[in-house]
Amino acid sequence: MDARTTQALLYVDGVSVSFDGFRALNNLSLVMDPGEMRAIIGPNGAGKTTMMDVITGKTRPDEGDVVFQGSHDLTALDEAAIATLGIGRKFQKPTVFEFHTVADNVLLALKGERGVFANLMHRLSGAEQDRLDEILSIVKLKDRRDELAANLSHGQKQWLEIGMLLAQDPALLLVDEPVAGMTDSETAETAELLRRINETHSVLVVEHDMTFVRDLDVKVTVLHEGSVLAEGSLDQVSANERVVEVYLGR
């Protein structure tokens, strides 16, 4: 156990991915410590979403290693196996199950058996019910629990999806643009929520919104053309000449 806690939670080394000759990721390396919250920024096409696809098993890298908790080679596993290992993902566009109620969305995400027959026979336990209520109050959707997710506002869908991530209780949360389309107050609340989540989980956030990233006040990694351009606090990377060049147009 000791060996593992001293090792990185997520270890990405030399990962490259090409789509029809386009190098979406180019020798990307990134290390996250257990308990860390990390923000990833970068212009469009920098490879942020592809990186998440590689970590969650949606895309296989052409080369490179992706190791989780020091022992799991993620490049050999599929999405379901990686999710079960403890990596949860929130998509850029809020992806909830529109024809399920808010409560059922969270129920489906709740940590537990994922097998066919276990779910055929599943009965909601008291502990699960409590956890469900707890999550619904954290994401402030308790009074809308029986409504269809389709009826939620954009911001509420984002929060529901974060709630689903919490229900999965993963060791690492990958959060893709959580505040896209949110009002300023919603953005501030989301930053607060992520900080609370970070007390017990590791979080990797991809975001464009600089105010939000500043709010989070965590280590920032800047991606550009599929590899890491700079890493450090937001002030440090903002002072980096190359970063300024990339962001303000070459």
Place this chain on the structure above:
Amino acid sequence: MTRRPILLTFITGQCAALVALLVALAVLVPALNLLVPPTSAFHVPTHFVVLFGKWLTYALLAVSLDLVWGYCGILSLGHGAFFALGGYAMGMYLMRQIGPRGVYAHPVLPDFMVFLNWKELPVAWWGFDHFPYAMLMVLLVPGVLAFALGWFAFRARVTGVYLSIITQAMTYALLLGFFRNNFGFGGNNGLTDFKDILGFNVQAAGTRAALFALSALALAGGFLIARGIVTSKLGKVLVAIRDAESRTRFLGYRVERYKLFVFVISAMMAGLAGALYVPQVGIINPSEFSPANSIEAVIWVAVGGRGTLAGAALGAVIVNAAKSWFTGALPEYWLFALGGLFVLTTLLLPKGIVGSISEHWPRRRNGGAPRLPAAAAAQPAE
């Protein structure tokens, strides 16, 4: 708000009501056929018993199709193949029951084999003289085929229209295979001239009434199994797969296993429907594999209401009732009417008959709010 209790019983009692109706039909129709004298106005003639019985087997096929299409998004355009395979398994049993009473009076071989100058029974036919074995095959053959197809297709993540095309190709391939005499299942003519089932004459009014009752009970059973599946947490996973497959994967569910499970159950249900269909219509031939049959079943489900189960059964009965009337009155226009019905349903009632009814009623109560699921609608949301 005075209307709520009625509404509530309709929604929550919909399932119970349908099962009760089917059980009542299973008792009433045979009774009115057998016990009421033909002179009475309440007498149900035997040809109606056979016709209604046939519709009930179609309704079971529709429920099985709705289970995969309405709840898991698998649009099978080959469900008629599972129905036909179940039918052939039953037909083979019925052929073996003819025994030496065939035209050629061969003690073991069915007539068509004697005609083809075959000397012994093909291996595929072994055991079909035993009813339990034949019934096992009724479920097993469609189930194994669905498993094999699903295993490859779902693991390779074939979805949407591509999967539909594969299922369509499957039923077409079987159609061509069963047409061949050397395939060993009666070729073009199929299996017919059945004499008896479990010792009862298949032509007798009593046997027909019993088959009707069994069809009604099988539909009720199939409906309850499907209800049980879709209302379980597994059913919620299926709907999640239907609406956002990759999201479901990222929650840790192995989508292909869920699809495989529901596809196999559905195929077995369709097989049972086919097995009940064959003794009632008295024949099974390769035309049951024709892609048009499978597509017609999709229309039943669409008309009745996709993703409602009860609607699928209702759609099968309504469309087939219309078909019976049309093919009697205006036979040359039936296909136009069927096509028109499908177009109109798609345009005007995209949720089908039952889907539109259950959408409309809660909406009126909640003053224009979009559709709520039954559970939420039953609670005072205001």
